[in-house]
Amino acid sequence: MRDYVEIGIGREARRAYELRDLSIVPRRRTRSSQDVDTSWHIDAYTFGIPLVSHPTDALASPEFVIELGKQGGLGVIDAEGLWGRHASLDDAVGRVVSSAKQPFGIVSEDQYREYIDAGQRAVRALQELHAAELDRDLLTERIAQVRDAGVTVAVRVSPQNARELAPVVIAAGAEILFIQGAVISAEHVQQGGEPLNLKEFVGSLDVPVVAGGVFDYSTATHLMRSGVAGVIVGSGESETVTRVPMATAIADVAAARRDYLDETGGRYVHVLADADMTGSGEIAAALACGADAVMLGQPLAQASEAAGRGVYWEAQSAHPRFPRGGVRNELSGAQVPLEEVLFGPSSDPWGKLNLVGGLRRIMGKCGYTDVKAFQKADLAIRT
Secondary structure (H helix, E strand, C coil), rough: CCCCCEEEECCCECCCCCCCHHEECCCHHHHHHHHEEECCEEEEEECCCCCCEECCCCCCCCHHHHHHCCCCCCEEEEECCCCCCCCCCHHHHHHHHCCCCCCCCCCHHHHHHHHHHHHHHHHHHHHHHHHHCCCCHHHHHHHHHHHHCCCCCEEEHHHHHHHHHHHHHHHHHEEECCCCCCCCCECCCCCCCCEEEHHHHHHCCCCEEEEEECCHEEEEHHHHHCCCEEEEEECCCCCCCCCCCHHHHHHHHHHHHHHHHHHHEEEEEEEEECCCCCCHHHHHHHHHHCCCEEEECCCHHHHHCCCCCCCCCCCHHHCCCCCCCCCECCCCCCCCHHHHHHHHHCCCCCCCCCHHHHHHHHHHCCCCCCHHHHHHCCCCCCC
């Protein structure tokens, strides 16, 4: 039963929950983490770990995308980011990183003012870098570099530019297409332009499509009926027009997946959770709410292969008129190899390193050996 509360005269709101509000209830039998299988499948592709990188240039150097693929995850390239706009990707990212230098341990008004100024300088640098014209040949060359490394190639385009850019990135070697915005629907309408009807568009492509973000049952159902292979719940860490608590949003979209499965007689659409997750506990909670995999951003910025060298931002930060989310230095210590971020060993007691090892331990201690079974775990609300 849905829980509604009165927030004013004649106005009600549904009570919803964040991932941090939940606890996973262990079963009567525990299992070894070595017996836990974290693999998942989408279309014809199999991945050893249920982790997908958020499509941001703060993470996606070619080295990062290739290494994440080799470690069993999926790295996503932003076709509208810096990859196809600047011949020297390192120099472009380095400009943002140098602009974002912020003081640690703020104890004075001057240090606080410098902290604010640094964030604004970095956003302005991003906006200026994204104003450069997109070079399709350069983008094609860099996507081919990842393809030639033998890992699965995933590329993100926005709903506004999907019709124009999707053929370019698919021809370059993209095997999975992400059509991703802060908020998306099955039909994107814009004044003076032809609306993007996802059902017609997805049907015209030869690669599986993952689309999002969505936050509710109805929109997710419409996307599933358009033929997508996966639906993204949420929009990362950036502020958007909606901030539906993610535990509730994931559960709602998982319910849409179940009903669509019945409606179609067996067509399964995967659910990817794109939320503000900082460690293994929240990753586990997202999967227990019904996600098949999670999109991670900030936790992966610790990796030495990450382009931003510990500085993190998302695509919305570069919007020319309404940037959302900041550019932040998320690194409190030294960068470590991506393999260590994912599999350890770790000396961090807060679950921010050895993310997959922590996930396996949680699943095993709660009595589950695979993600599908873990999606049915009993949950409790923390009071």
